[in-house]
Amino acid sequence: MLFSKRIALAALALALPAGISQAAPFIDVLDLPAQRSELAASNPLLDLAEAGKRLVAVGQRGHILYSDDGGKTWSQASVPVSSDLTAVHFATPTLGWAVGHDGVVLHSSDGGRTWTKQLDGRQLGRLMLDAYANHPDAERWLEEARRIESEGADKPFLDVWFEDERNGFIVGAFNLIFRTRDGGQSWEPWTDRTDNPSAFHLNAIGYDGRDLFVVGEQGLVLRLNPASERFEALTSPYQGSFFGVIGQPGSVLVYGLRGHVFRSTDGGANWVQVNTGLPVSITASARDASGHLYLLSQAGHTLRSLDGGASFQAVETGPLVPVSGAVAQAETGLVLAGNRGLSLRALAPAQQE
Structure with a gap:
């Protein structure tokens, strides 16, 4: 569900003649810093990442929190927008990026304590118009760019991944994908470099130590070809939506709707279904220092x-x-x-299973 990009300031009670009152002005959430709240850690939060030993969480209304004691206590970060944030990733213990609705891309250089805005949806269409002006198939991609520009800042980014402090990707709804080679100082549209003619949503991006994958709606699975600099479609093992991808050297998992999980040990050429025993969607994953993998459902089930x-x-x-x-x-x-x-959840030692 896409949330409105505009919110109202608190109403001002004005004693005007003849009983006339004036509503407070509207302000774009892209220009409104996230409000501080003592309840921020209890409000909806959508993603977590490790920044060295620090934890950083992002969520609704631009809330970003960080913890230096393993998640026992949380502090609220300084954030320049109030847009809902969907994903966060740190390339180093200090350098991180967060993305969300309204085409927002935020950057932190201090481990998540403070954030600056690098990009928002008001700029996406213009970036695409400039990039595709001399494209071999210019009219096709310029038409898409004009549409993006005319619709305004209503497109969400859904995930972010950085290889290092300079090179990264952001992906989102309707085949939105941008690349940076300078740590987010500039962004290059890659909409023309995905095998996604139906413009399915790009829900997640993940790396298995060798290959970079993007997954999305209706079984979409893409893998980056570094030589051609293109995300190429793989034969999908499932026609339902994938919500995430997690990999480690030697294997990659894609997971999503109705508990479906598939594993590949050959870079996505072949897939084997993994039985989860769950009828509900898998919506999150994690890997611990021992290499154990965790999958979590939208209902709260935990698999290891x-x-x-x-x-x-x-x-x-x-x-x-x-x-x-x-x-x-x-x-x-x-x-x-x-x-x-x-929340924190204790785990029984793995050998006790």
Whole structure:
């Protein structure tokens, strides 16, 4: 669901003649700093990332929080927008990026304590118009760029991934994808470099140590070809939507609708379905320092794999709550983000399964 990009300031009670009152002016959430709240850690949060030993969470109304004690306590970061944020990624312990609705891209250079805006949806159409002016198939892509520009800043980015402090990708709705080679100082549209003619949403991006994958609607699975600089479509094992991808050297997992999970050990050339025993969607994943993999459902189920994702077993972590982001830590167990905010879940030692 796309949220409105404009919000009203608190109404001002003005004693005007003849009983006339004047509504407070509207302000674009792209220009309104996130409001501080003592309840921020209990409000909906959508993603988590590790920034060295620090944890950083992002969510609705531009809220970003960070924790230096494994998720036990949280502090609210300074954020220049109030747009809903959907994903966060750190390339180093200090350099991170967050993305969200209204085409927002934020950058932190201090481990998530403070953020600056690098890009928003008001700029996307112009970036595309400039980039595609001399494209071999210019009219096709200029038409798309003009549409993006005319519709305004209403397109969300859904995920972000950086290889290092300079090179990264952001992906989102309707085949939106941009690349930076200078740490976000400039962005290059890659809409023309995806095998996605139906413009399905690009829901997630992930790396397995060798290949970079993007997954999306209706079973879309793309893999970057570094030589051609193009995301090429792979034969999909499933026609339902994928919501995430997690990899490690030797294997990659894609997961999504109705508990469907598939694993490949050959870079996505072939896929084997992994039985989860769940009828609900898988919406988050994590990997701990030992290489154990975790999958979490929108209903709060937790699954753990000790064999690189070939099989999963259910893990008891307490009351079920919806999960949209997760980090696995040796000291505290699972740190979870969801529509009820942030929570900690202890894990039984793996050998006890």
